[in-house]
Amino acid sequence: MFEIENFDIKLNTDFIGRNFIYVEEIDSTNSFLLNRNNGINISGTVVLAEKQTKGRGRKDRVWYSSKEQNLTFSILLSKEYKLFEHLNLINFSASLAVANSIENLYQLRTELKWPNDVLINKKKTCGILLESSSQGSKIDRVVVGIGVNVNQSMFQGQFNYPPTSIRIELGREVEREKLLAEILNNFEFYLGKILTEPAYITREWKEKCKMIGEKIYVKEGDIVKNGIFDDIDNEGFLLLKTKNGIEKITIGDVSIV
């Protein structure tokens, strides 16, 4: 059971998570917030679900999560037009918020995998999927979907990337309420930085990404590109150094060769 009072007491934000919706079961927290017809328009609204029946990642890949052991939630940003000029930095902010929260609370070392996976010991402990909707060219809502493996003790099946959880890495269960509040507190801090000092976000992100300078391959569908992870640009895109020069990568699964 998620104790909302324990969460609330740790939440120290102005708007992120101030409107908080807790549900036992839902198809997808992202879909719920993205759909304007559900009538939820308060920016910063967080929906936490104990179980998602259609939790998903990129390209409708399924996100598996055991009930009541993890954190699967989405954050709505509505009509934050200044922030929406930096969508990729919102993306980085989410992964930085999760990584730093895990380090602050449990002293576990985390690293980031482009664009926004959070790893502990080279294994994935958090996946993030942003969805936005625009009518014509104007983006008016962005939903940040975050799944953190918290207290799950084992993973069965086949995964694109080997999974782990905080419990597995730490050797004990942790309090989900405290972790969620910490993540939201950090996320709001980074959103503020996007507006005042955007370079701070890319700098922090680069410090936590251990793949820069390494030989990598980027897989997208049937296409595989090989090269050296040279850097990220100001907008967060991956700069891949290949035989033919620097190529800007906007999507794909990155792995070390």
Place this chain on the structure above:
Amino acid sequence: MDLNLIKKLVKILETSEVTDIEIEENGTKIKVAKKVRVAPAVQTINTVPSQPAAVSVQQTEDLKPVEKKTTEETAETNLHTVRSPIVGTFYRAPAPDADPYVQVGDVVSVGTVLCIVEAMKLMNEIESDVNGKIVKILVENGKPVEYNQPLFLIQPM
């Protein structure tokens, strides 16, 4: 229209710090401009001054399509253009094996999802902002798109 003249203007622009050149000859106005952030140069050719057609610089090497496109857009001035709000990859369907959201000829209304543009695990659903009929889909599935690149032409209804 003298295509060589346009080529020359583009060359001057590319090799200089000037950001735009505009000339008028026999009632035809040619404006060549570069936008440094998005692409090395953006070229605009106005046959009708009130209907600018922006064409990205990738096409400057082969100027014929530029000319063709200008004519088309002039002929289709009453069409509504839906543009990409972000840099990313264009998808016509929610998943690789799913059906496309829309096809040419489909009637759409405000709010109908037309496509997804993805960048860095951000999936942006683009909905129609008009009621109308899809006349043309300008980008192939899976291809990269730039900010503000035209994606769909819709005949308003």
